[in-house]
Amino acid sequence: MWQIKNSTPFAPAIALFPNKEGVDTLYTILKATFTLGNELEMKEKQIPPTMADEYWGEPGVSSLRYGSDLHIGKPTTDVVLVGQAWAPNGLAAPVLDSLVAVAEREKVVRVYGNRCFKAGLFGLSISAPEPFESMPLVYERAFGGFGDAQNPVGLGFIKEKKSSKEFDSKPVPNLEDLKKPYKGPTDKGEPACYGFIAPSWMPRLKFAGTYDEAWQKKRAPYLPTDFNPQYFNAAHPDLTFDRYLQGGEPVQLINVSRQGPLKFQLPRCDVRVEIKVGSKREKVALHCETVLFEPDENRMSMVWRGGFPCDKKTHSVAEIAFSINGLLGVR
Numbered sequence: 659m660w661q662i663k664n665s666t667p668f669a670p671a672i673a674l675f676p677n678k679e680g681v682d683t684l685y686t687i688l689k690a691t692f693t694l695g696n697e698l699e700m701k702e703k704q705i706p707p708t709m710a711d712e713y714w715g716e717p718g719v720s721s722l723r724y725g726s727d728l729h730i731g732k733p734t735t736d737v738v739l740v741g742q743a744w745a746p747n748g749l750a751a752p753v754l755d756s757l758v759a760v761a762e763r764e765k766v767v768r769v770y771g772n773r774c775f776k777a778g779l780f781g782l783s784i785s786a787p788e789p790f791e792s793m794p795l796v797y798e799r800a801f802g803g804f805g806d807a808q809n810p811v812g813l814g815f816i817k818e819k820k821s822s823k824e825f826d827s828k829p830v831p832n833l834e835d836l837k838k839p840y841k842g843p844t845d846k847g848e849p850a851c852y853g854f855i856a857p858s859w860m861p862r863l864k865f866a867g868t869y870d871e872a873w874q875k876k877r878a879p880y881l882p883t884d885f886n887p888q889y890f891n892a893a894h895p896d897l898t899f900d901r902y903l904q905g906g907e908p909v910q911l912i913n914v915s916r917q918g919p920l921k922f923q924l925p926r927c928d929v930r931v932e933i934k935v936g937s938k939r940e941k942v943a944l945h946c947e948t949v950l951f952e953p954d955e956n957r958m959s960m961v962w963r964g965g966f967p968c969d970k971k972t973h974s975v976a977e978i979a980f981s982i983n984g985l986l987g988v989r
Contacts, residue, residue, distance in 0.1 A: 685965050689704070695920065742794050742795055746913065756912060759909065777825060801849050807863070865885070909921070948960070
């Protein structure tokens with residue numbers, strides 16, 4: 659029985675399964691949760707790693723609320739926000755711009771109050787947005803719909819041509835990409851959101867690899883040779899980094915919190931893992947794979963992962979020790 663020794667204030671998890679090459683690998687996961695604000699604090703109750711995908715509703719017909727932390731690893735860091743857009747000062751507004759910015763990456767989502775199509779003598783028009791105090795930042799409110807590979811649960815995507823009357827009173831997306839505003843039912847829009855992308859949606863699906871007869875005969879049950887670990891990057895591409903974040907990067911969140919605008923730096927956490935194998939101790943490098951903001955819950959999380967290939971050493975593993983050598987940027 660493996661012994662987990664955790665001398666950090668964070669929540670650990672371990673898992674054993676084959677890596678991309680089919681080698682049994684011990685994965686070490688550490689999740690840190692902080693109170694969200696212009697000054698971060700350690701959350702008294704630490705949230706454990708997410709062990710399976712969690713959806714807002716029924717899988718397949720709703721968007722992904724939380725992506726699983728149980729996998730073989732992301733090649734770069736994801737930044738995700740789960741929550742709502744909030745009108746400044748609690749005063750209802752018909753439209754506002756929200757912002758998530760980390761380091762050099764930033765994403766603006768323009769948020770409209772509820773709108774719908776209006777059929778008239780000169781074709782379709784879009785009604786004026788209704789004022790709102792808060793709006794869920796979920797893919798159900800973004801461009802998409804049945805048959806759309808990027809967002810099958812969204813609004814505004816029309817697979818087949820229809821008459822103007824059939825669009826009358828149909829809802830219009832609440833969330834828009836500032837650079838690609840929604841223009842109508844013939845528009846090939848882009849889903850604009852800060853949430854997790856489901857594994858069966860594009861662009862994640864294109865990295866899943868080929869599961870054909872050749873795979874069944876030569877490779878199964880292991881991942882196909884053309885599998886790309888980018889499949890596990892579940893953030894919007896605008897917030898998927900080309901590297902692992904190190905901590906200390908500046909963060910700015912606008913119109914996504916009842917607290918108002920937030921500006922701070924990611925904590926610098928020097929977290930470490932050491933695995934005792936027989937009489938030897940092996941150090942495992944940890945990488946920050948996910949940064950998750952949850953303003954409505956007044957918290958943010960960081961998830962690190964490391965992998966230790968132990969194909970023929972599994973039974974010799976005696977202890978997995980998590981430690982921390984420094985923590986900066988937290989009050």
